[in-house]
Amino acid sequence: MPTVKTPDARHPPWPAVILAGGLSRRMGHAKSGLSLGGKTMLSRIIDRLRPQVASIAINLNGAAEQKTIVGHPVIADTVPGFLGPLAGVLTAMRHTAAITPAATHVLVVPTDTPFFPHDLAQRLTDAMTQREQIAVALSDDALHPLFALWPVALADDLEHWITTDPKRRVRAFIERHPSVTVDFPMTTTASGLFDPFFNVNTPDDLLRAEEWLRILGENSA
Numbered sequence: 302m303p304t305v306k307t308p309d310a311r312h313p314p315w316p317a318v319i320l321a322g323g324l325s326r327r328m329g330h331a332k333s334g335l336s337l338g339g340k341t342m343l344s345r346i347i348d349r350l351r352p353q354v355a356s357i358a359i360n361l362n363g364a365a366e367q368k369t370i371v372g373h374p375v376i377a378d379t380v381p382g383f384l385g386p387l388a389g390v391l392t393a394m395r396h397t398a399a400i401t402p403a404a405t406h407v408l409v410v411p412t413d414t415p416f417f418p419h420d421l422a423q424r425l426t427d428a429m430t431q432r433e434q435i436a437v438a439l440s441d442d443a444l445h446p447l448f449a450l451w452p453v454a455l456a457d458d459l460e461h462w463i464t465t466d467p468k469r470r471v472r473a474f475i476e477r478h479p480s481v482t483v484d485f486p487m488t489t490t491a492s493g494l495f496d497p498f499f500n501v502n503t504p505d506d507l508l509r510a511e512e513w514l515r516i517l518g519e520n521s522a
């Protein structure tokens with residue numbers, strides 16, 4: 302009888318959650334539905350993430366009737382009130398604990414950063430030297446806590462932090478735990494250096510993203 306190899310969920314590829322649960326106030330419309338080069342922002346993120354991870358769920362609020370998007374489960378914040386990006390990270394941890402209980406970490410990425418590195422998961426994983434570390438991306442001296450491998454075991458502490466820290470500070474939460482940062486290089490382009498973590502928050506950013514799409518030579522549709 303052939304042996305069926307069961308994937309070991311304690312190791313990569315990790316489950317992933319796309320954070321799309323914010324209010325998009327600066328943009329004025331949900332950012333995941335925005336069209337960039339003829340594709341939605343969300344489908345760009347899914348396409349970039351899929352080869353890097355074991356599974357994808359989408360953290361979205363106010364879409365209770367929508368159970369899946371292109372086959373990926375939709376999960377609403379586990380704590381109500383739009384408590385910020387950390388509420389999305391907490392939701393990612395809770396979902397992972399429920400669906401993939403053996404996974405030690407979940408990779409989170411936001412929905413508004415369409416050019417994030419193709420080797421994000423690999424480099425964050427390679428940087429971890431101990432089991433309970435948060436592995437966080439960095440570029441151009443800026444930390445990107447929403448591009449991180451988050452230990453699922455931190456869920457209870459994170460829920461306490463979100464509901465008690467008045468500003469729900471992300472960096473301060475990370476500092477309470479073992480962490481490692483991974484510096485991702487700027488991309489060299491014909492128009493100068495480009496930060497792969499460029500994120501789209503405003504209508505002007507969307508125009509700039511269209512321009513970068515052209516400069517980077519990424520596919521348009």
Ligand SMILES: Nc1nc2c(ncn2[C@@H]2O[C@H](COP(=O)(O)OP(=O)(O)OP(=O)(O)O)[C@@H](O)[C@H]2O)c(=O)[nH]1
Pocket residue numbers: 320321322323324325326327328360378382383384385386387388389390392410411412413447502
């Ligand atoms: N689950 C969840 N995610 C959030 C929340 N607030 C922000 N996010 C997500 O965190 C990421 C970064 O947030 P921002 O760029 O500030 O996005 P935003 O809150 O949608 O936009 P603004 O309202 O313009 O600040 C995005 O992927 C958001 O979807 C929240 O309350 N809950």
Ligand SMILES: [Mg+2]
Pocket residue numbers: 413500501502
């Ligand atoms: Mg943003």
